[in-house]
Amino acid sequence: xxxxxxxxxxxxxxxxxxxxxxxxxxxxxxxxxxxxxxxxxxxxxxxxxxxxxxxxxxxxxxxxxxxxxxxxxxxxxxxxxxxxxxxxxxxxxxxxxxxxxxxxxxxxxxxxxxxxxxxxxxxxxxxxxxxxxxxxxxxxxxxxxxxxxxxxxxxxxxxxxxxxxxxxxxxxxxxxxxxxxxxxxxxxxxxxxxxxxxxxxxxxxxxxxxxxxxxxxxxxxxxxxxxxxxxxxxxxxxxxxxxxxxxxxxxxxxxxxxxxxxxxxxxxxxxxxxxxxxxxxxxxxxxxxxxxxxxxxxxxxxxxxxxxxxxxxxxxxxxxxxxxxxxxxxxxxxxxxxxxxxxxxxxxxxxxxxxxxxxxxxxxxxxxxxxxxxxxxxxxxxxxxxxxxxxxxxxxxxxxxxxxxx
Numbered sequence: 001x002x003x004x005x006x007x008x009x010x011x012x013x014x015x016x017x018x019x020x021x022x023x024x025x026x027x028x029x030x031x032x033x034x035x036x037x038x039x040x041x042x043x044x045x046x047x048x049x050x051x052x053x054x055x056x057x058x059x060x061x062x063x064x065x066x067x068x069x070x071x072x073x074x075x076x077x078x079x080x081x082x083x084x085x086x087x088x089x090x091x092x093x094x095x096x097x098x099x100x101x102x103x104x105x106x107x108x109x110x111x112x113x114x115x116x117x118x119x120x121x122x123x124x125x126x127x128x129x130x131x132x133x134x135x136x137x138x139x140x141x142x143x144x145x146x147x148x149x150x151x152x153x154x155x156x157x158x159x160x161x162x163x164x165x166x167x168x169x170x171x172x173x174x175x176x177x178x179x180x181x182x183x184x185x186x187x188x189x190x191x192x193x194x195x196x197x198x199x200x201x202x203x204x205x206x207x208x209x210x211x212x213x214x215x216x217x218x219x220x221x222x223x224x225x226x227x228x229x230x231x232x233x234x235x236x237x238x239x240x241x242x243x244x245x246x247x248x249x250x251x252x253x254x255x256x257x258x259x260x261x262x263x264x265x266x267x268x269x270x271x272x273x274x275x276x277x278x279x280x281x282x283x284x285x286x287x288x289x290x291x292x293x294x295x296x297x298x299x300x301x302x303x304x305x306x307x308x309x310x311x312x313x314x315x316x317x318x319x320x321x322x323x324x325x326x327x328x329x330x331x332x333x334x335x336x337x338x339x340x341x342x343x344x345x346x347x348x349x350x351x352x353x354x355x356x357x358x359x360x361x362x363x364x365x366x367x368x369x370x371x372x373x374x375x376x377x378x379x380x381x382x383x384x385x386x387x388x389x390x391x392x393x394x395x396x397x398x399x400x401x402x403x404x405x406x
Contacts, residue, residue: 024194034182048105057109059363065356065359079202083121087121088191089191098183155257161253225392227358228358245310255317263321280396331348
């Protein structure tokens with residue numbers, strides 16, 4: 001712990017409000033961990049939301065991600081610190097709506113949308129502020145510090161939910177409301193730290209506009225395929241475990257925590273694999289592995305006894321979180337095609353927006369497919385999207401410098 005604190009002090013300028021920023025991120029992460037750990041079970045068990053309803057809710061959760069470019073363009077005169085504070089207000093209001101509104105499908109969907117808006121607003125501002133507060137040549141360490149604080153907070157929230165819903169599960173809706181209230185209090189504390197942050201960091205220009213160039217057309221298509229297949233697991237993966245196998249909030253939180261920890265250790269390994277075999281090979285292979293994951297996720301209940309099928313699905317959920325790390329390979333593809341760092345940032349930012357556009361429609365159609373045609377077809381569609389991604393990645397022509405290195 002002492003060595004971590006030392007590295008943080010070495011990364012940030014002493015005259016910057018980095019302590020308030022990191023504390024706000026840590027507490028927000030803890031609040032989010034509580035929220036994320038129980039929201040799917042709350043929707044299924046208390047709100048009574050089925051497959052189609054989950055898809056509709058996910059549509060509105062992702063909508064702020066698309067609107068963010070326009071929001072940042074309208075409020076371009078505001079500093080990153082001001083926007084970060086605005087995001088904190090939306091997070092607090094959205095979480096408070098979960099805690100105090102009745103469990104109506106419409107009202108909870110609205111609450112999720114408001115909370116998501118705050119989350120999306122803060123997302124880009126954290127990076128901007130961390131870089132602004134860092135010492136020269138320590139930008140990477142500063143980004144790593146804020147990411148670590150967020151992960152620690154989120155894992156702490158998951159751990160609390162695992163313990164609470166293991167030993168206090170008999171409280172029913174009261175337990176959900178109690179921890180939504182706790183998460184709201186934490187969001188309020190985080191907002192206090194946000195309000196204490198001073199400074200006028202300029203927001204990232206690349207986050208405020210779309211950037212299109214014909215040389216990136218394959219990257220845009222890859223982002224569409226990736227966004228579509230990712231959304232199936234993100235939206236419906238936990239819901240399958242809840243509706244089909246009766247997974248509790250404690251189990252789902254534990255699964256999220258394990259996925260996060262595995263991802264933390266697997267991320268640098270995946271990065272080294274990309275460097276060794278090339279991003280094209282990784283982009284092709286990861287989605288071929290996805291086909292196997294989708295097959296077992298969609299058909300385990302037909303192949304194995306219920307208990308074993310549940311374990312198989314949990315393992316495949318964690319495996320999907322690992323192969324999703326391979327999405328960083330497409331960023332290297334962009335870097336090889338680009339002429340400047342600003343172009344890289346603008347292109348990747350546009351790719352994220354494209355990703356969001358496709359995900360909101362996949363959420364709607366995925367819910368409809370599951371409800372009307374079955375879970376098997378839903379994950380068959382995800383596998384097909386993965387194959388399309390592999391085929392498209394295979395058509396990439398490697399830049400000469402990459403071929404020379406290999």
